[in-house]
Amino acid sequence: MDLNRFQRKVRHLIALSVFMSILLIMSISFPDGMNSLQVDLPFAIEGGEDYAYQKKEKVQKMWIAEPNKPALMKKDRPISKRSYQEPQENGPRLKKIPSLSLHNRKKKKPEKNIDLTLVTVPSGPPVDYANKCPGMLDDITTAPVGSMPLIALASFPRSGNTWTRMLLQVSSKLSTGSVYWSYEKDNEWTKKAFPASTVDYHLGTGLCVKTHNYVDEEIAEFSDGVILLIRNPYKSLLSEFFREKMFDKKFSFNKTISLLKEFWWDYFPMRSYEWRNFNLAWIQRSKRLLVVFYEDLISNPMHELTRMLVFLRQTPNLHRMQCALMHYAAFAKETSYIKFDPSTPEQHHVLDQYIVEVNQSLIERDAKPLPNYYENS
Ligand SMILES: *[C@@H]1O[C@H](CO)[C@@H](O)[C@H](O)[C@H]1NC(C)=O
Numbered sequence: 001m002d003l004n005r006f007q008r009k010v011r012h013l014i015a016l017s018v019f020m021s022i023l024l025i026m027s028i029s030f031p032d033g034m035n036s037l038q039v040d041l042p043f044a045i046e047g048g049e050d051y052a053y054q055k056k057e058k059v060q061k062m063w064i065a066e067p068n069k070p071a072l073m074k075k076d077r078p079i080s081k082r083s084y085q086e087p088q089e090n091g092p093r094l095k096k097i098p099s100l101s102l103h104n105r106k107k108k109k110p111e112k113n114i115d116l117t118l119v120t121v122p123s124g125p126p127v128d129y130a131n132k133c134p135g136m137l138d139d140i141t142t143a144p145v146g147s148m149p150l151i152a153l154a155s156f157p158r159s160g161n162t163w164t165r166m167l168l169q170v171s172s173k174l175s176t177g178s179v180y181w182s183y184e185k186d187n188e189w190t191k192k193a194f195p196a197s198t199v200d201y202h203l204g205t206g207l208c209v210k211t212h213n214y215v216d217e218e219i220a221e222f223s224d225g226v227i228l229l230i231r232n233p234y235k236s237l238l239s240e241f242f243r244e245k246m247f248d249k250k251f252s253f254n255k256t257i258s259l260l261k262e263f264w265w266d267y268f269p270m271r272s273y274e275w276r277n278f279n280l281a282w283i284q285r286s287k288r289l290l291v292v293f294y295e296d297l298i299s300n301p302m303h304e305l306t307r308m309l310v311f312l313r314q315t316p317n318l319h320r321m322q323c324a325l326m327h328y329a330a331f332a333k334e335t336s337y338i339k340f341d342p343s344t345p346e347q348h349h350v351l352d353q354y355i356v357e358v359n360q361s362l363i364e365r366d367a368k369p370l371p372n373y374y375e376n377s
C-alpha cells in the first residue's frame with residue numbers, strides 16, 4: 001500500500017469515527033427514529049459517483065442538526081457555509097494537476113443569459129435508421145486535449161443528465177466528460193459509453209462535463225458556462241430515493257416503500273433544500289447559462305437539443321440528432337413509482353417556496369422561467 005493510499009485510509013477512519021461519535025450524540029438528543037435512520041444510511045462504497053453522494057449524505061446529516069424542525073422553512077436563508085460544502089479531501093477536485101493551467105483564465109463577469117429559445121431547428125426527411133445510425137452511434141470520440149471549452153452539464157440527481165449526455169454525444173460525435181472521472185475511469189461501461197469521462201475534465205477533451213456538485217470554486221472553474229438541466233423536483237427527489245434504495249442497496253420494491261413511509265419526513269426536507277441550493281448556486285454564479293427543462297427535452301427534443309448544441313458551439317446535424325433521438329427514445333420517460341403522495345402539505349409548502357425562489361432567480365437572469373406545473377405537483 002503506498003503512502004497516499006494509507007493516508008487516505010487513515011483520514012477515512014478518522015472521519016468515520018468523528019461521524020460515529022456525532023451519531024452517538026445525536027441519538028442521545030434525538031431518541032426517536034433518528035438513530036435507526038442513521039444506521040440505514042449507506043456507507044461509502046469505493047467507486048462511482050455514488051461514493052461522493054453517500055459521503056455527502058453523511059456530512060449533510062451533521063450540518064442539519066434538527067431534521068424534523070427544518071430551519072429550511074426560512075424563505076430567505078442565503079446559501080452559506082452552513083449549507084453543504086464538499087469535504088476537501090473528497091472528490092476529483094483534489095486531483096487537479098497544477099500544471100494544467102489551460103483553463104485558469106481571468107475571471108470574467110457573468111455574461112447576460114443566452115436564452116436561445118429562438119434557435120433554428122434543423123428539419124428534413126428522416127434519416128435511414130437501419131443504414132446510417134449504427135455508424136453514428138459508434139463513432140463517438142474524445143476531443144484532443146485543450147480543444148474543448150469548459151462547459152458544465154449540471155443537474156440535481158435524477159434530472160436526465162445521463163440521457164442528455166447520450167443525446168449530445170451522438171448528435172455531436174463528441175464524448176462528454178464528468179467531474180467524477182477519477183471514480184469512473186476504470187469502469188468498463190464508462191470507457192465505452194463516455195470515453196472522455198476517463199480523463200481529468202480540466203484537460204478540455206469533453207463536449208461538456210457532467211456534475212451534480214455546486215461548490216463555488218467548481219462553478220467558477222466552468223469559465224465557458226453551464227447547461228443547467230432542471231426537472232420537476234418532486235419527481236427528482238422521489239426518483240433519487242428509489243435509486244439509492246433499489247439500485248444501490250438492492251432493496252426490494254416493498255422494502256423501499258416501507259423505508260419511504262418511514263423516512264421521507266427526514267429525506268424530503270434535506271434533499272429539497274439541496275435542490276434549491278444547487279439551482280440557485282448555478283443560476284446566480286455561472287458565467288454563462290443555458291437552462292433546459294427535462295420535461296421540454298421529452299416533449300420537444302429536437303428544439304432543446306438544438307439549443308444545447310448551439311450553446312456548446314456545435315453545428316446541429318439533423319441526421320445525427322435524429323439517430324440520437326431514435327436510439328435513446330426509451331430513456332425519455334416519466335417514471336411513476338408510487339400511487340400515493342408521500343409528502344405532507346407542510347412539505348409541499350416548503351418545496352413550493354423553493355420553486356418560487358428558483359423561478360425568481362431565473363427571471364432575474366433573463367433565463368427561461370420554471371414551468372408552472374412544478375408547483376403543487
Ligand atoms: C409486496 O407487497 C404487496 C402488497 O402488500 C404484496 O401483495 C406482495 O406479495 C409483496 N411482494 C413481495 C415480493 O413481498
Ligand SMILES: *[C@@H]1O[C@H](CO)[C@@H](O)[C@H](O)[C@H]1NC(C)=O
Binds near residue numbers: 374
Ligand atoms: C415562474 O414564473 C413565470 C413568470 O412569472 C410564471 O409564468 C411561472 O408560472 C412560474 N413558475 C412557477 C413554477 O411558479
